[in-house]
Amino acid sequence: MDDDQGIGRRRWQLAALLSAPLLWLGVAYLGALAVLFLSAFWTVNGFTGEVVREFSLQNFRTIVTEEVYRNVTLRSLGVAVAVTLICVALALPMAYYMAKVASPRARHWLVIAILTPLWASYLVKAYAWRVLLANDGPLDSVVGTPGYGLIAVIIVLTYLWLPYMILPIYAGLERLPDSLLEASADLGGRAGQTFRGVVLPILVPSIFAGSIFTFSLSLGDYITVQIVGGKTQMIGNLVYANVGAANNLPFAAAIATIPVIIMVVYLTAVRRSGALEEL
Amino acid sequence: MRHRALTAVLAAGVLALAGCGGDDGGGDSGSGPGGMSVPKIDKLAAVGAGEGTVNVIAWAGYVEDGSTDPKVDWVSDFEKETGCQVNTKVAGTSDEMVALMKTGEYDVVSASGDASLRLIYGGDVAPVNTDLIANYQDVFEGLKNKQWNSVDGAAYGVPHGRGANLLMYRTDTVKPAPTSWSAVFDPNSPYKGKITAYDSPIYIADAALYLMKTKPDLDIKNPYALDDTQFKAATDLLTEQNELIGEYWSDYTKEVQAFKSGDSVLGTTWQVIANLAAADKAPVEAILPTEGATGWSDTWMISSKAKHPNCGYLWMNHIISPKANAGVAEWFGEAPSNKLSCAQTADKEHCQTFHAEDEAYFDQVWYWTTPLAQCVDGRTDVTCKDYAAWTQAWTTIKG
Numbered sequence: 001m002d003d004d005q006g007i008g009r010r011r012w013q014l015a016a017l018l019s020a021p022l023l024w025l026g027v028a029y030l031g032a033l034a035v036l037f038l039s040a041f042w043t044v045n046g047f048t049g050e051v052v053r054e055f056s057l058q059n060f061r062t063i064v065t066e067e068v069y070r071n072v073t074l075r076s077l078g079v080a081v082a083v084t085l086i087c088v089a090l091a092l093p094m095a096y097y098m099a100k101v102a103s104p105r106a107r108h109w110l111v112i113a114i115l116t117p118l119w120a121s122y123l124v125k126a127y128a129w130r131v132l133l134a135n136d137g138p139l140d141s142v143v144g145t146p147g148y149g150l151i152a153v154i155i156v157l158t159y160l161w162l163p164y165m166i167l168p169i170y171a172g173l174e175r176l177p178d179s180l181l182e183a184s185a186d187l188g189g190r191a192g193q194t195f196r197g198v199v200l201p202i203l204v205p206s207i208f209a210g211s212i213f214t215f216s217l218s219l220g221d222y223i224t225v226q227i228v229g230g231k232t233q234m235i236g237n238l239v240y241a242n243v244g245a246a247n248n249l250p251f252a253a254a255i256a257t258i259p260v261i262i263m264v265v266y267l268t269a270v271r272r273s274g275a276l277e278e279l
Numbered sequence: 280m281r282h283r284a285l286t287a288v289l290a291a292g293v294l295a296l297a298g299c300g301g302d303d304g305g306g307d308s309g310s311g312p313g314g315m316s317v318p319k320i321d322k323l324a325a326v327g328a329g330e331g332t333v334n335v336i337a338w339a340g341y342v343e344d345g346s347t348d349p350k351v352d353w354v355s356d357f358e359k360e361t362g363c364q365v366n367t368k369v370a371g372t373s374d375e376m377v378a379l380m381k382t383g384e385y386d387v388v389s390a391s392g393d394a395s396l397r398l399i400y401g402g403d404v405a406p407v408n409t410d411l412i413a414n415y416q417d418v419f420e421g422l423k424n425k426q427w428n429s430v431d432g433a434a435y436g437v438p439h440g441r442g443a444n445l446l447m448y449r450t451d452t453v454k455p456a457p458t459s460w461s462a463v464f465d466p467n468s469p470y471k472g473k474i475t476a477y478d479s480p481i482y483i484a485d486a487a488l489y490l491m492k493t494k495p496d497l498d499i500k501n502p503y504a505l506d507d508t509q510f511k512a513a514t515d516l517l518t519e520q521n522e523l524i525g526e527y528w529s530d531y532t533k534e535v536q537a538f539k540s541g542d543s544v545l546g547t548t549w550q551v552i553a554n555l556a557a558a559d560k561a562p563v564e565a566i567l568p569t570e571g572a573t574g575w576s577d578t579w580m581i582s583s584k585a586k587h588p589n590c591g592y593l594w595m596n597h598i599i600s601p602k603a604n605a606g607v608a609e610w611f612g613e614a615p616s617n618k619l620s621c622a623q624t625a626d627k628e629h630c631q632t633f634h635a636e637d638e639a640y641f642d643q644v645w646y647w648t649t650p651l652a653q654c655v656d657g658r659t660d661v662t663c664k665d666y667a668a669w670t671q672a673w674t675t676i677k678g
Contacts (some may be wrong), residue, residue, distance in 0.1 A: 044667075050401060068675040134540035147472070148526055148542060227533075230526040233677050241674065247378040248670065 033260070040254035044247070051249060059254035069238070073258055076234040079150070080218040083157045087165040087214045088207055090158070095166050096199075099173035100181070111170070114163050122160065126227045129156045133228055148230035156228050157218045164213035172206030173199075208270045215266060219259050235259055317430050318402035320583045326411050326592045329363040333590035336379050336388040338577070339531045340551040340611040341439075341598075342367040348558075351610050353603040361597075363590035371529035372479040373647065374670075380404070383584035386591040389439055391575040392427035393481050393647035393666075399435050404580040406433045412596045414604075417617045421638055427648065428578040436578035437595050440604070442613030442633065443574035443644045444477070444485070445565040447548035447556075449538060460489045460568045463546060464520055471523045475534065475546030478527035480666065480673035481647055484573050485547065486513040486520070488645060492570040502573065503648040504656035510664045510672070517676045527677065531555070538563055550612020571643035608633065 040059055043052045063069045098110045117125070132139045133152050139145045146152055176199065184194040222236025229237075235258055242252035335342055342365060345352035354365050368385065370376045373394035380388055380403045390398055398404045409415040415437055422428075422438035429435055448457055453470065463474050464486070476482055487502035490512055499509050525543055528534040531552050537543040539561040553565035579598060581591045597603055599616055605623035608615035614635040615621065621630035634640035648655055654663040664672075 062671070066671075066675065068678060071678060130536070134536075135542045136540060226530075231521065231524050231677060233674070238674060242670075243378070247374060247381070248667070 036253045036256060039250050040257055042250040044250060059251050062251070063254055063258070069255070069258075072233050072235060072238060073262075075150070075232070076219055076236075076259075077262065079154055079157065079234065080215045082154050083161060083218040084165075084211045084214045086154070086158045087162050087210070090162060091165040091169050091210065092203075092207075095169040095173055098166075099170050099176075100178070114166050118163055123223065125160060126156060126224050129159070129224075130227050148228050150229070150232050152228040152230070153225050153232060153234075156224050157221060160224065161214040161217050164217070165207075165210035168206045168209040169203060172203050172209075176202055212267070212270060216259075216263055219262060317399060318583075320402065320405045322406040322408040322433075323411060323581075323588055323592060324408070327589045329361045329590045329593055330587040331362055331364060331590070333363045333365055333387065333587050333594050334385045335365055335367045335594065336370050336376055336385045337367055338389055338391075338611070339369050339371075340549075341389050341607055343606070343610060351606070353598075353606040357594070357597045357603070361590065361593045363587070363593055365594070371531070373481065374479060375529075377401070377403070380582060383582065385582055386585040386587045387579055387581050387594055389577050390436070390580050391577050391647045393649045395427045395435065395578050395580065396430075396649055398580060399430055402583055404435055405583040405585070407436050407581060407595070409434050409437070411592055412437055412599070414596050414599045414601075414617060417601070417619050418599060419616060419618055419636065421636075422576065422616050425576070427576065427646065436580035437599050438616040439577040439579050439599065440608050440611070440613045440616045441574065441576035441641065441644070441646065442550065442611070443567055443572040445548050445550060445553065445572065446568050447538065447546060447553050447563050447565040449541065449544040450562045450564050452541065452544045456564065456566075457545065458566070458569055460485070460570050460572075461493070462568075463523070464489060464516060466519055466522070468523055468545075470545050472525050473542065473544040474520075474523045474525060475537065475543040476520070476524055476527050477547045478529040480669040481573075482547070483510075483513050483517065483669055483672065483676075484645065484647070484650075486516045488573055489570055490516065500658075501654075501656035502645050503650045504654040504658065504663050505650070506654070506658075506661040506663055510668070514672045514676055518678075521676060521678060535559060535561075551610060554610075554612060567643075571645070574641075574644035574646055576646045605629075608635075 039051075041055050041057065043054070043056050043058055044050065045052055094114075098107055102110060129152070130148075131137055133145045133148065133155075134140070135145065135147070137145060146155070180198055180202075181194060184198050189197065220236050222234060222240045225232055225234050225237055226240075235255060238255050239252045242248045242255065340347075342354055343351045344354035344358075344365065344367075358364055368379060370379060373391050376388055376390060376394050377397050379385060380398055381401070388394075388398070388404070390404075395404075418438050422441070424432065424434060425438075428438060446457060446460065446462065448462070450456070452473075453462075462468070462470075463476065468474065477485070483505075484502040487499055487505055487509065490497055490509070491499040491502060494512065497509050497512055499505065505513060526533075526537065528537070528543075528546075531549070534543065534546075534548065534552055535556045538556045539559050548565055550565060553563055556563045579595045581588065581595065585591050598607070601617050601619035601623045604615045604617040605620040607613075608620060609624050609626065609629055612633070614633040615624075615630065618636075621635060624630065626632070630636065650664060650666050650669055652662050652665040653659075654661065
């Protein structure tokens with residue numbers, strides 16, 4: 001009897017404890033996604049901009065048939081992939097040095113150094129890059145500037161999201177016992193071999209974990225593109241233009257489902273690698 | 280004269296629509312496009328004490344409180360006199376203004392002709408009781424009760440001023456100085472990659488205006504009334520122009536910076552941007568090309584959901600008062616709407632320079648207007664591309 005009551009009470013407590021976050025998750029995240037998806041089937045009155053709440057596939061038909069949306073999607077995907085790959089290439093040696101080579105004291109400062117840029121406003125950093133990349137700007141006088149455009153977008157996004165790649169890789173490397181590296185060396189493995197055969201396989205989930213950040217943040221970005229992208233358009237810009245300029249929320253919602261679909265596909269692929277446990 | 284004729288045609292068109300307009304469900308046949316009727320909203324009967332705040336949506340340079348330049352300030356005195364604290368939100372495009380007004384967070388807006396009717400028919404703005412605005416009587420008659428600021432004789436705002444979109448270039452790189460819009464459309468332009476254009480669907484009208492003057496066989500009568508063939512010609516021209524563009528601008532600070540650094544050397548602008556760039560020591564010049572230009576005639580409107588209607592009215596009266604109106608006109612570089620403003624400008628030639636009373640000049644300027652399926656040039660045998668089509672096309676042009 002007492003036991004039953006105890007269990008009942010504990011269940012009740014658990015439910016009370018979880019209800020708030022679950023409600024938050026359900027309403028603010030999943031609910032919003034559901035509304036987003038639903039409104040993608042509405043249209044707007046072209047003149048007054050009032051939303052017409054009637055089911056229509058017109059928005060999706062436009063996205064599928066108009067070539068421009070395919071191009072922009074592919075471009076955004078390309079940018080997200082490029083940023084992720086460059087981040088991996090930069091983050092691997094950096095994280096390796098931090099976790100395995102640097103002294104514990106230096107390691108401490110390196111982690112701080114990587115985290116500090118995250119404290120500065122995103123906008124300040126993006127505008128700083130606009131000045132850096134300008135014609136006759138600081139970069140131009142040293143090595144030359146690519147000018148505003150796709151390359152500038154990739155550079156700035158890589159700069160912005162690099163910490164999100166370094167940290168999970170660093171965390172993964174910290175958990176890698178030195179003894180494994182020593183064992184590999186004892187068995188005659190050279191540095192490259194050890195890296196390929198021992199370090200990399202263990203790091204794959206960490207890299208995927210980092211890539212979720214760099215990939216999804218790049219895929220949805222529109223501010224950096226506006227500031228340094230010249231005339232480049234990405235998915236985020238189309239959503240922004242349809243919300244802000246065209247006041248066509250349903251169409252913006254329809255476009256916004258593109259990155260959602262891409263991310264679902266991507267996350268499903270990542271899940272198989274076990275990277276989700278690394279987050 | 281053409282401009283007046285156009286207005287007459289428009290008025291006739293609106294009347295015809297009112298006659299044959301469809302049923303809107305309420306029994307009244309509307310005067311708007313497709314028989315749309317204006318939502319019935321009461322105008323304010325009397326102005327009471329200010330509410331302490333007024334939230335304003337404006338074009339850059341319309342609301343200056345001395346923070347850009349200490350000498351440029353027509354807001355502080357208003358705040359002291361009325362106790363209405365002015366909060367400004369600068370919008371870069373008309374579309375942004377319409378979207379912001381729909382939030383109901385703002386009291387007044389400086390709407391151009393491509394926003395005003397959308398706001399009126401959307402029920403976002405209330406008719407204005409001009410009897411409560413003392414300075415209204417001094418507004419040029421040529422600006423009152425126009426197709427873009429009134430419906431069925433009811434005023435929906437107070438005229439603010441008007442001007443033209445100009446062509447700006449860097450005098451040190453662009454030689455010889457351009458005189459025609461062809462400078463921004465020439466596929467062999469030596470300034471390829473350094474040309475800029477306004478980032479809004481309404482920019483399609485700039486291409487249409489250029490075609491109107493250079494391709495007479497397209498028979499474009501009004502850059503805002505484009506049938507399928509004309510529209511395709513305009514968008515094709517812009518798609519071709521996209522190759523030349525370095526970046527599109529709608530944020531004026533971005534354009535100032537780009538011209539200063541030389542990332543842009545040639546493209547559309549407003550006088551105020553040319554002034555700011557020149558103040559920043561950028562060697563720029565802005566001209567009205569030979570083809571004429573698109574432009575704007577702005578109207579201060581009050582939200583139908585205004586939380587501070589009294590301060591809103593006080594603001595509308597203040598901003599068209601001779602001194603403030605002259606201040607804006609000089610700072611932004613446009614023609615004032617108040618005839619007494621011309622005596623208040625620091626540069627006594629200002630009203631001449633900006634053709635404040637010169638209707639013949641403004642015949643060359645095509646004010647921003649919302650494109651509708653019912654051609655705004657009065658044609659009834661074809662359907663024109665509406666603004667939704669313009670918006671979609673703009674995305675495609677940018678690629």
